[in-house]
Amino acid sequence: MSEVQTRSSTHRLHDQLDAIVDLLHQHDDEPLPASAQETLRRQLDALHPADIAFILESLPLDDRIAVWQLVKAERDGDILLEVSDAVRESLIADMDRHEILAAVEPLDADELADLVEDLPTAMLPELMASLDSQQREQVQSAMSYEDDKLGALMDFEMVTIREDVSLEVVLRYLRRFDELPAQTDKLFVINHDNLLTGVLPLHWLLVNSPDKMVSEVMAPDVNTFHPTDDAYEVAQAFERYDLVTAPVVDSRGHLIGRITIDAMVDVIREESESEMLGRAGLREEEDIFASIWASVRNRWAWLAINLVTAFIASRVIGLFEGAIEKLVALATLMPIVAGIGGNSGNQTITMIVRAMALDQVNANAIRRLWRKELGVALFNGVVWGGVIGIVAALLYDSPTLGVVMTAAMTLNLLLAAFMGVGIPMFMIRMGRDPALGSSVFLTFMTDSGGFFIFLGLASIFLV
Amino acid sequence: MSEVQTRSSTHRLHDQLDAIVDLLHQHDDEPLPASAQETLRRQLDALHPADIAFILESLPLDDRIAVWQLVKAERDGDILLEVSDAVRESLIADMDRHEILAAVEPLDADELADLVEDLPTAMLPELMASLDSQQREQVQSAMSYEDDKLGALMDFEMVTIREDVSLEVVLRYLRRFDELPAQTDKLFVINHDNLLTGVLPLHWLLVNSPDKMVSEVMAPDVNTFHPTDDAYEVAQAFERYDLVTAPVVDSRGHLIGRITIDAMVDVIREESESEMLGRAGLREEEDIFASIWASVRNRWAWLAINLVTAFIASRVIGLFEGAIEKLVALATLMPIVAGIGGNSGNQTITMIVRAMALDQVNANAIRRLWRKELGVALFNGVVWGGVIGIVAALLYDSPTLGVVMTAAMTLNLLLAAFMGVGIPMFMIRMGRDPALGSSVFLTFMTDSGGFFIFLGLASIFLV
Missing domain, CATH: 3.10.580.10 (CBS-domain)
Structure with missing residues (x-):
């Protein structure tokens, strides 16, 4: 019994990867010498395509290309299938027309269909011409379905x-x-x-x-x-x-x-x-070693939306500048009211979106869920809002301020619970994915709503 | 060729579930008549245990128990294995000692080990005594491993x-x-x-x-x-x-x-x-039809932590009450600075935690990631911070306020980027799961930090 065989597979893979990463690190910022290239090539030849894909994904762009060029050409296709979309792009960008054709040649029709959309469009006619008529038909069939349909994922190899x-x-x-x-x-x-x-x-x-x-x-x-x-x-x-x-x-x-x-x-x-x-508002998976510019593009839309909602919340505060001038404690306490509503509402959304993904909740359940979530919110509002209210009252020596704080927190938690159930239900009814956007919209409501409730109550009872 | 066979499996299941849910709804708030019980029993008998589990999970507690009692006793064990932990608890609570023993009798050792921890502990001696010695050994072996170890999941049926x-x-x-x-x-x-x-x-x-x-x-x-x-x-x-x-x-x-x-x-x-x-700070999966009290327990720890961090951020604002009294626009604008830092930092954390889960990032990459994320933050700070700065300057007719706003947003975005990379890296080095807690800690830093940076700069340059 050899030592290798009693070692668990998961450990063995990590050892191999560490060896390769070490080798690359020894030659950081310089080209690999021929002997090291030879060692690396041998190590790569022994690895499963999925493991090579994993290594390529873990490497910064320059190291990644260096390793990619050492991989045997006939394995290129299998590896391209395994890497993430972002990394695939970076690898294909490094290949010429001839290398790409050679890489995809051994692939099955369904695998080819997966890759086709990432290949330079200018190459498609040549590629399709290289297939026999049955393969061509299969590739076209697979490509005719949206990515989220089964037709795009089925294969044709069966007995x-x-x-x-x-x-x-x-x-x-x-x-x-x-x-x-x-x-x-x-x-x-x-x-x-x-x-x-x-x-x-x-x-x-x-x-x-x-x-x-x-x-x-x-x-x-x-x-x-x-x-x-x-x-x-x-x-x-x-x-x-x-x-x-x-x-x-x-x-x-x-x-x-x-x-x-x-x-x-x-x-x-x-x-x-x-x-x-x-x-988190990331449009697509990101190659963690992508350029700054690629990251900015991936993330900007979400930041823009959040800036707009933050700006509106800021204008809500602006309505009450007079009250804040008279009682500056309001400015100090208002983020607590807004924040707790956002946190609590996001818990509700997470739970409901998850149940929806598992198909466990239908539109009929909405009243029951509202009853429950409003109950939780009322409890939390009285308990936590009460604690913070007492602290605020002691801190600013104003029992009324404490009562306003408790009332505002309770009302904002109730708003969060109402919205936390209502927003994802509404999105489902509109035929949209509740996992996307529900949270932004909720936070907007609990921020603007929280500021409005707290500063509004304070204007009435305190200043 | 019958119609049923050309219908896709996914559609067929939905039809069956809808029929059952409809039947239950026709008799909402009243016990099912015997004839309806018989229909339901026949429908359930035709279903796969996993489908019955799915139905039980989608039903409120009273309907769930009603359906559970109609399921054939010999199928109870298989169904208990398929339902979520929270729902399993509610079903076992409805069973007596005798029913539980009958339910687990046909199960394999590894399946039994999965269920054992949810059974009343008083029953364990009786249960173990009912097994033969090989089974008992297998159950004990499976129970001796933590849930996240392979030993807890392996089975013993093999050729x-x-x-x-x-x-x-x-x-x-x-x-x-x-x-x-x-x-x-x-x-x-x-x-x-x-x-x-x-x-x-x-x-x-x-x-x-x-x-x-x-x-x-x-x-x-x-x-x-x-x-x-x-x-x-x-x-x-x-x-x-x-x-x-x-x-x-x-x-x-x-x-x-x-x-x-x-x-x-x-x-x-x-x-x-x-x-x-x-x-989202939910300690465990929640039966969406759980009681208010069960939900409160599941969620309170996270709310408490968030309240503490919000309170600290509030005290940071308290340091600058004098400045806010003189220039109330500061109170209006400060949530924008804090919010954008939190959003942007959470994008960074999501990306890095995901790469860590896939093992694609190691401690060596930290400097490279910092460089990239700080670059993204600088870009966003200048662009988005610039836009908001101009708006603030026009709104309050104060170019200096605009410059302070832009500078504070840029600095807080840089802080968010630094922390967004640093916090998960630090948690990994401490041997903790970066997916839990990183986000709370980051939001704390960007809130308190954002208020401090903005109000501090304003105190120096504006009031």
Whole structure:
């Protein structure tokens, strides 16, 4: 038993990456000497394309290009498939026409369709001409669907069998393959008209007697999808039913492709990432080593929106300048009222958006949710608002100021709860993604609303 | 070809759920009549346990219990495994000792280990006594690992073979099974000492001649994990290498269990969910129909922290009450300075925490990232700060106020950039999760810092 084999895979990968990063760091800011290039090339050759993709993503642009040029040309295509969009752009920018054509040549139609949109458009005619007619049709089919539809993610490599043969025949047929398509866990049973009539899981093929007919053993597949299905909903079905692959059929039931768990895992990860990025107002994933200018472009729209809402909130304060001049404590206390509303409302939004993403909440539930969230807000307002009210009263020696503070905090928390439920519900009804924008709009309401409530109450009761 | 079969699975599920929800709504606030109960029971019997779990999660507590009582007892265990922790609690609370024992009886050891922590502790001795000694050992082994370790997630159902037999023998051996364990895509090859010597993917068994020996065909498995591995890192390896199952070995290489893609998909989803919840200060996932009191407990810690930081920021403003009294425009403009710093800094944190989660950034990159983020901040400060400065100068007819505003916004954006890189880096170095808390601390710095910078500059140059 070698030492390597008892070491866990996750540790081994980290060791290899550290070695490569170390090597690059020893030659920081200078070109790699030939001997080091040779060492690096050997290390890279031993790595899985996904690991090389990972290394490329972790490197600043100059190191990244240096490593990219050491990768064997025939692996370029597989690696381009694995890297993030932002990094892919930087790698393709470094390749010439000839290198790009060579890189994409070994790819399957569905993989090619993934890459096509990142390639220089001038190259497309030449690229399409290099494909045979079936491949061309498959690439065009995959490209005809939006990125979030299943049709853009399905692949065309699958094993189909007829139902009127014995398992023995199927076993003999399979032995004629050198390899089955990756992740094959079931064979698709079709009739003479290419209609899907069932599926035969590989392990049923193995545990049943070879004399049985496919039709006796196969299952009518209950998990069949359409190319127009929403990819994220299908990913949820994969998760729910622990699927590895599933057939994709057209509206008349003809088998046109299959979908695999690895594509669905990517969909799940991308969904949560785009939600996370979207909440912070990042338009797309960012290559962390991107230029300042690329980052500015990615982030400016969100900052502009926030500046506008902050400016409006500032004008709300402007309405009460007279009151603030008379009682400057108001200026000191007002950010607390606004801030607590924003925090609390964002908790409500996070919880509701998450439940919506899991389809657990429908429009009928809105009144029940409002009742609950307003209850939570009232409790927090009385307790926390009470604490801060007492502190404010002691600090400025004014019981009335304390009461105004408690009342303002409670009212702003109620506003936050009302909006925290209402905004995402409203966005869903408008057919928009509640994960994007709900939070900005809520913070705008709790800032402007908080200032208005607190300064308004103070104007009435204090000055 | 029936209509049902050409309908996509995702649509079919939604139809079924809508039917059930409709049925429940027709009898809102009253017990279901016997006939409706019978209809509902039939509908539930036809559904996958995961779908029933989904329905239970979407229902308010009273409806949820009503549906739960209609579910066949022998399916209870499978459904309990599928529901979220919060909902599981509410279901178990409705079951008596006898029902719980019956529910967990058909479960495998790893499944049982998942449930055990949610069961009433008084029941554990009785439960453990009902297991045979091998099961008991497996349950105890699974329970001995932290939830985020692989050992807590591995299962023990797998097919092992010897390397000194022919594929023909393996095929005959497999035919003695009624079913292979779910998601079996490879057989594990062990020697007489239970050491893992390789793996045999099912499709290699199928495409190779039955005369070949296992040792000729099998692959030394490069993706082997340890029970002490971090579950999320293993999930990333599954994603990277498109794995369906992988063996788990102890430190000496003995095969002790396997890990399957469905468990890893759950880990990926849970990781991103807990990050999302953590950022909004929700301690754990919340049953959206939970009581007000449960919600208050889940959320109060975060609100308390935010109140403390808001209070400190408020005291910073308090330092400058004299300046505000003389020039009340300062109170109006100061939230803009603080707000833009918080927004921009949170963009930086989101990007860096994400890159860290993907392991793409190490401590060496910190200087490079600082350079870039400070560059972005300087650009935004001059451009957006300039715009707001001009507006402020015109609004209050004071060019100096405009210059102070621009300078304060630029400085606070620089502070936000510095902290946006520095805080997550610091938390990583302290061995803490940067996704939790980074954002609160940053907002504290940009609020207090923004008020201090703006009011301080104003005190020097304006009043």
